[in-house]
Amino acid sequence: xxxxxxxxxxxxxxxxxxxxxxxxxxxxxxxxxxxxxxxxxxxxxxxxxxxxxxxxxxxxxxxxxxxxxxxxxxxxxxxxxxxxxxxxxxxxxxxxxxxxxxxxxxxxxxxxxxxxxxxxxxxxxxxxxxxxxxxxxxxxxxxxxxxxxxxxxxxxxxxxxxxxxxxxxxxxxxxxxxxxxxxxxxxxxxxxxxxxxxxxxxxxxxxxxxxxxxxxxxxxxxxxxxxxxxxxxxxxxxxxxxxxxxxxxxxxxxxxxxxxxxxxxxxxxxxxxxxxxxxxxxxxxxxxxxxxxxxxxxxxxxxxxxxxxxxxxxxxxxxxxxxxxxxxxxxxxxxxxxxxxxxxxxxxxxxxxxxxxxxxxxxxxxxxxxxxxxxxxxxxxxxxxxxxxxxxxxxxxxxxxxxxxxxxxxxxxxxxxxxxxxxxxxxxxxxxxxxxxxxxxxxxxxxxxxxxxxxxxxxxxxxxxxxxxxxxxxxxxxxxxxxxxxxxxxxxxxxxxxxxxxxxxxxxxxxxxxxxxxxxxxxxxxxxxxxxxxxxxxxxxxxxxxxxxxxxxxxxxxxxxxxxxxxxxxxxx
Ligand SMILES: Nc1ncnc2c1ncn2[C@@H]1O[C@H](COP(=O)(O)OP(=O)(O)OP(=O)(O)O)[C@@H](O)[C@H]1O
Numbered sequence: 349x350x351x352x353x354x355x356x357x358x359x360x361x362x363x364x365x366x367x368x369x370x371x372x373x374x375x376x377x378x379x380x381x382x383x384x385x386x387x388x389x390x391x392x393x394x395x396x397x398x399x400x401x402x403x404x405x406x407x408x409x410x411x412x413x414x415x416x417x418x419x420x421x422x423x424x425x426x427x428x429x430x431x432x433x434x435x436x437x438x439x440x441x442x443x444x445x446x447x448x449x450x451x452x453x454x455x456x457x458x459x460x461x462x463x464x465x466x467x468x469x470x471x472x473x474x475x476x477x478x479x480x481x482x483x484x485x486x487x488x489x490x491x492x493x494x495x496x497x498x499x500x501x502x503x504x505x506x507x508x509x510x511x512x513x514x515x516x517x518x519x520x521x522x523x524x525x526x527x528x529x530x531x532x533x534x535x536x537x538x539x540x541x542x543x544x545x546x547x548x549x550x551x552x553x554x555x556x557x558x559x560x561x562x563x564x565x566x567x568x569x570x571x572x573x574x575x576x577x578x579x580x581x582x583x584x585x586x587x588x589x590x591x592x593x594x595x596x597x598x599x600x601x602x603x604x605x606x607x608x609x610x611x612x613x614x615x616x617x618x619x620x621x622x623x624x625x626x627x628x629x630x631x632x633x634x635x636x637x638x639x640x641x642x643x644x645x646x647x648x649x650x651x652x653x654x655x656x657x658x659x660x661x662x663x664x665x666x667x668x669x670x671x672x673x674x675x676x677x678x679x680x681x682x683x684x685x686x687x688x689x690x691x692x693x694x695x696x697x698x699x700x701x702x703x704x705x706x707x708x709x710x711x712x713x714x715x716x717x718x719x720x721x722x723x724x725x726x727x728x729x730x731x732x733x734x735x736x737x738x739x740x741x742x743x744x745x746x747x748x749x750x751x752x753x754x755x756x757x758x759x760x761x762x763x764x765x766x767x768x769x770x771x772x773x774x775x776x777x778x779x780x781x782x783x784x785x786x787x788x789x790x791x792x793x794x795x796x797x798x799x800x801x802x803x804x805x806x807x808x809x810x811x812x813x814x815x816x817x818x819x820x821x822x823x824x825x826x827x828x829x830x831x832x833x834x835x836x837x838x839x840x841x842x843x844x845x846x847x848x849x850x851x852x853x854x855x856x857x858x859x860x861x862x863x864x865x866x867x868x869x870x871x872x873x874x875x876x877x878x879x880x881x882x883x884x885x886x887x888x889x890x891x892x893x894x895x896x897x898x899x900x901x902x903x904x905x906x907x908x909x910x911x912x913x914x915x916x917x918x919x920x921x
Pocket of ligand 1: 456692693697715716717718719720721722723724
């Protein structure tokens with residue numbers, strides 16, 4: 349119930365629309381009474397008393413009432429849809445905003461396809477209760493109230509007969525509702541899992557093809573898909589029992605009204621016209637009951653979807669997502685890590701890391717795979733919160749700085765250059781929203797990327813494809829270097845790409861990187877010997893600890909881990 353009430357709290361944002369809907373619903377429902385009332389009048393005035401001249405005006409009144417009802421229904425549908433679109437938009441926007449502020453750890457533990465299902469499918473699903481809650485629920489509820497009141501004024505005994513199936517209907521609804529939420533939860537979960545698999549497989553379509561794993565993946569997909577079908581079948585089986593049972597209980601009401609009405613007429617306690625009126629309006633009592641059952645079903649489904657959406661909305665934001673200390677400007681770029689400990693889970697990943705970069709220095713991080721180099725960079729970006737120790741930038745403790753302030757001072761060039769599926773221009777403007785074409789060309793030139801961008805069919809407006817699929821590895825790297833140059837941050841984090849490119853491209857990339865590192869503090873997860881040689885200081889990591897540090901020459905001379913690493917292939921020139 350708490351979840352349903354929370355969904356309804358979204359109504360509060362649009363009180364005018366909600367009131368307008370209510371108004372339309374009341375008018376519409378009142379107009380329903382015109383026909384049975386006029387039937388009674390026609391029966392008395394025209395049929396019994398013979399006032400035939402009044403018939404045309406009575407018929408006109410009936411037509412006018414039907415017109416008014418349908419006109420207000422038209423208005424209600426319009427208002428309802430406006431409301432629906434606004435509410436779905438708001439919620440999706442709130443959810444997206446939240447997603448962007450969640451801790452990275454949260455994403456590490458989730459499947460992208462499932463998160464997408466929550467935004468794209470669960471939001472509209474949960475909104476159905478808002479939309480139909482008003483459209484169906486409100487109208488149905490009003491209709492039941494108004495029609496019942498009318499029936500009681502006509503004949504209390506017949507009205508009681510008409511309403512007698514109500515306890516059975518309520519019992520049925522309660523029985524259905526008790527387990528429905530769980531059935532819907534299973535269905536939403538299965539859909540999320542299937543979409544997660546679909547997302548994974550499409551992202552990895554090259555791997556699937558290259559390993560000729562199409563058939564196996566198809567089988568796995570079918571298994572996930574069958575779970576969705578099974579879960580939906582459970583939902584529909586319960587509905588198949590519930591819906592006709594409720595319809596049967598309604599029908600008992602008709603039989604009772606007929607029996608009690610005929611019996612009363614026989615005993616002279618009831619006018620025939622009243623029984624006639626009952627049969628013209630009684631459908632308007634049972635029809636909304638049917639809608640309330642559908643609404644019950646919908647509210648269970650909405651509830652299950654809403655739980656998945658609210659789980660995200662209730663997650664804690666990453667710390668200092670928007671507020672916190674500001675870095676004193678201009679940022680000089682003095683970065684210091686002192687006795688830093690960190691773990692992703694129970695296993696400790698970094699132990700007692702201490703290192704320092706003076707403003708403008710290049711620091712190379714080297715070490716075998718899994719040693720913790722990327723983790724240090726992740727912590728400098730504050731993608732994760734460190735457990736113990738300290739990181740300072742120009743003397744300000746990193747874990748007190750507001751993320752926008754921190755991240756505007758840091759440029760991060762990842763090993764695999766990630767480009768969004770849009771034009772070159774938009775990919776560059778990610779670094780500087782108001783960058784002019786001239787600024788972009790200067791950055792592209794410095795990154796040795798101007799040549800190939802000029803050669804693209806639409807220059808800056810050429811679309812690069814998903815993850816930059818339409819560009820070569822070397823081109824993507826240079827574009828991401830241009831992006832970092834455009835941002836011009838005082839501190840640079842660089843994870844050098846290991847993928848080999850031809851020597852000409854290598855030279856172009858090396859020049860671009862040299863320009864990028866110039867005049868700023870740079871932490872480089874270095875794979876190229878040239879970068880390492882030029883570094884002011886090299887820190888060698890092993891199993892999450894700094895085991896050596898110094899210049900290239902000094903470290904070679906000490907003949908330790910660095911010397912042995914430098915003989916291995918990953919420190920290639
Ligand atoms: N998001 C994560 N969640 C849990 N553990 C992680 C995560 N990222 C890395 N690790 C673990 O932390 C350890 C250090 O990983 P890290 O990526 O920092 O190493 P690295 O030195 O950059 O290695 P490589 O050169 O292979 O990229 C590894 O044991 C790794 O399995």
